Amino acid sequence: MEKVQNKNLKIIGEGSYPGGDYEKVKLTGQGEISEDVCSRETKIIGECHIKGKATMDELHVTGSLNIDKKLNSQRIKVIGELNVAKSMKANTLDMRGFLKGSENVELEKMMVKGGFQITGLLNVGDLQVNLQGATSKAGEIGGEKISIKSRNFLKRSYTLEAEVIEGDHIYLEHTTAKIVRGNDIEIGPGCHIEKVEYRSTFTNKEKNSKDISQVNQI
Amino acid sequence: MDEGLISKKDLLEQTGITYGQLYRWKRKKLIPDDWFVRKSTFTGQETFFPRDKMLERINRIKELKDTLSLDELANALSPKKKDINLSREDFIERNIVSSNAVAIYEEHFGELDTISFKSSLYIYLLDQSLETGEVGWEEGRQIIQTLHDHFPKLEEKSTSLIVLRKMGVVTVLLVTNSDDFYVDEKTKVAVLLDIDTELDKLLNSLVTGGF
Numbered sequence: 001m002e003k004v005q006n007k008n009l010k011i012i013g014e015g016s017y018p019g020g021d022y023e024k025v026k027l028t029g030q031g032e033i034s035e036d037v038c039s040r041e042t043k044i045i046g047e048c049h050i051k052g053k054a055t056m057d058e059l060h061v062t063g064s065l066n067i068d069k070k071l072n073s074q075r076i077k078v079i080g081e082l083n084v085a086k087s088m089k090a091n092t093l094d095m096r097g098f099l100k101g102s103e104n105v106e107l108e109k110m111m112v113k114g115g116f117q118i119t120g121l122l123n124v125g126d127l128q129v130n131l132q133g134a135t136s137k138a139g140e141i142g143g144e145k146i147s148i149k150s151r152n153f154l155k156r157s158y159t160l161e162a163e164v165i166e167g168d169h170i171y172l173e174h175t176t177a178k179i180v181r182g183n184d185i186e187i188g189p190g191c192h193i194e195k196v197e198y199r200s201t202f203t204n205k206e207k208n209s210k211d212i213s214q215v216n217q218i
Numbered sequence: 219m220d221e222g223l224i225s226k227k228d229l230l231e232q233t234g235i236t237y238g239q240l241y242r243w244k245r246k247k248l249i250p251d252d253w254f255v256r257k258s259t260f261t262g263q264e265t266f267f268p269r270d271k272m273l274e275r276i277n278r279i280k281e282l283k284d285t286l287s288l289d290e291l292a293n294a295l296s297p298k299k300k301d302i303n304l305s306r307e308d309f310i311e312r313n314i315v316s317s318n319a320v321a322i323y324e325e326h327f328g329e330l331d332t333i334s335f336k337s338s339l340y341i342y343l344l345d346q347s348l349e350t351g352e353v354g355w356e357e358g359r360q361i362i363q364t365l366h367d368h369f370p371k372l373e374e375k376s377t378s379l380i381v382l383r384k385m386g387v388v389t390v391l392l393v394t395n396s397d398d399f400y401v402d403e404k405t406k407v408a409v410l411l412d413i414d415t416e417l418d419k420l421l422n423s424l425v426t427g428g429f
Contacts, residue, residue, distance in 0.1 A: 106245045123241050144238030163263065168238035181227075183236055197227075218227070 009039075019052050036069070053086075087120070098133060115158065127167075131158040131174060138162045146182075150174045150190070157190065187212065223255060223266040224273070233276045246288045248279055252375055252395060306330050309338065314423050319345035322358045327366075340365045342420045343379055343411060352408035353381060357388045361409075364390040369413075381409035 008024040009017060011031040019035030025042040036052035044061045053069040064081035073090040076082070080097045087103040095112045099105075104120040112129045115136035116122070124143040129136070131150040135158060146167040150157040159174045170182045174190035181197040187204045195214045196202065202215060230237065243249050255266045282291055310317050319341050324330055330337070344361055347353045353361070361381065369377070372394055380391040384405040393399070401407060 108245070123245050125238075125242060125245070142237060142241040142244075144236075144242065166237040166241070168236045181237060218231070 019050075025056075115160075129160070131160055134158065136160040139164075141165045141167070143167045145169045147171045148173055148175050149188075159190070222269055223257075224269040226265045226267070229267055229272060229276075233273065233280075235276065235280075242288070243279060246292050248288070248292055249275060250376070305332055309333055309341075312423075314338075314420070315341050315345040316348065319348055319358070322355060323362055326359055326362055339413075339417060339420060340369070343413065343416055346411055346416060347379070347381060347409045350409055352383070352406075353388075357381065357390075357408075360388060360390050364392060368392050377413045379409065379411045379413060380407065382406070383408045 007022055008026070009020075009022045010025075011017060011027040011029060013029045014031070015029075016032040016034060019033050019037040022037070022039040023041070025037070025039045025044075027044045027048050028046055030047045031044075031049070033048070033050045033052070036054070037050055038055045039057075041058045042056045042060065044059075044063060044065055046063045048061075048064070049066045049068075051068045053071075054067050055072045057074045059065075059073050059076045059078075061076075061078045061082060062080055064083075065078070066083045066085075068085050070086045071084045071088045071090070074092075076090050076093045076095075078093070078095045078097055078099070081100075082095070082097070083100040084105075085102050087105070088101050089106045091107070092109040093099075093107050093111070095110070095114060095116075097114045099112065099114075099116040099118070101116070101118040101120070101122075104123065105118050106123045108125045110124045110127050110129075114133050115131055116129075116138065117136065118138045121140045121142060122138045124141070125145070127141070127143050127146045127148075129148045131148065132152060138160070139162070141162050141164070144167060146165065146169070148160055148171065150159070150173050152158075157174050159176060160172075162175065162177045164179045164181070165172070165175070165177050166181045168183045170180060170184070171186045171188065172180065172191050172193075173188035176192040177194070179195045179197070180193050183199045184201045185196060185198045185203070187193070187196070187202075187206070189206055191206075192211045193213070195216070196212055197216050197218050199218060202217070204212065224232075226240070230240065240249075244251070244254070249272070253267050253272060255268070256263055257266055258264070279291060306320070309315065310320060315338075320330070322344060323337065323341050327337075333341070340362055343365060344358055347361055348358060361379070365379070369392060372392060375394040378393050378396045380393055380396070380399075382389045382391065382401060382405050388408070
């Protein structure tokens with residue numbers, strides 16, 4: 001299959017297309033791209049499956065997007081679902097819904113309303129999460145600002161499970177972790193943490209909580 | 219515990235940087251991914267780093283970060299991407315490599331007017347191999363060909379160049395993350411060069427050569 005240069009790809013309805021370099025990719029309906037794809041602007045409404053590597057400066061998804069290899073991007077906005085089978089790298093991610101990453105995820109800024117499941121390291125400069133919908137999981141979380149909340153109109157709140165969380169400023173709610181390390185750490189309701197290591201300040205909003213086993217200043 | 223490694227906690231304590239800075243530098247590729255060594259300890263999984271390399275790198279980042287932006291820093295620290303073009307005469311005159319090494323390269327890829335940084339690294343590696351006295355003209359061509367074909371794929375990793383000789387037959391290997399390896403007694407390791415170290419040496423000789 002020949003690669004197409006500098007053209008727009010438009011899929012309306014259902015279709016399967018080869019990859020290539022595009023200016024714009026626009027998909028409404030259900031589509032499949034069978035190879036690596038490169039584009040400046042991508043808009044997906046519906047469902048899309050990319051069976052290769054995706055390099056997209058601007059990515060908007062309403063619906064769901066599956067990528068079998070790496071994803072490289074600048075700005076990503078998702079309402080719905082994003083699954084990346086290899087590593088993922090972008091500048092900003094604005095998400096309402098669920099993110100699944102099988103390897104490391106690197107972002108400068110990430111705002112999530114919903115949840116995520118990441119097996120590797122989630123490395124984010126500024127992470128703001130409002131947990132909803134389902135249990136979130138991450139192997140490791142590292143960054144500068146980390147804020148995990150679970151605020152909901154309904155009473156039910158959802159949890160985050162992580163092995164290690166490390167950052168400069170950390171605020172956690174409804175989080176289960178083995179180790180939390182950082183400069184300023186603030187713990188809100190519903191946390192289970194085996195070990196907290198902090199440098200300058202530590203606040204536990206739940207004064208009588210016994211769910212934090214060990215607190216050390218280093 | 220391994221002497222050459224430093225735990226993340228000790229590293230941050232010694233250098234006075236924060237977790238956020240460490241992760242930001244990792245994202246900006248100022249610290250190569252394969253320096254993050256995962257090991258299990260009694261507290262669970264911990265991350266370790268090669269002590270000397272890491273301390274040196276962090277000191278350099280701290281020195282430079284006030285004057286350069288992080289992206290510029292990334293370029294300065296991963297010189298494999300550096301845009302230097304040297305003229306052929308300068309390269310030989312300043313005694314960076316022998317003219318033999320250049321001749322082998324040119325025989326293979328045609329005459330050179332200017333030498334890109336990548337080619338200069340290849341030629342430098344070739345020159346270092348020739349200097350050992352274990353490698354001849356014919357093997358030199360093999361080395362150049364291997365570097366040219368496969369080195370770009372390994373650029374981000376720490377790679378070693380190994381030349382094995384067994385009963386006069388030569389094998390050229392590019393190996394990533396090689397700590398130790400052993401060969402059978404009839405095989406001789408003719409050349410073993412850590413490309414990162416050689417790269418630093420080349421950069422130094424370029425700098426002292428006035429580029």
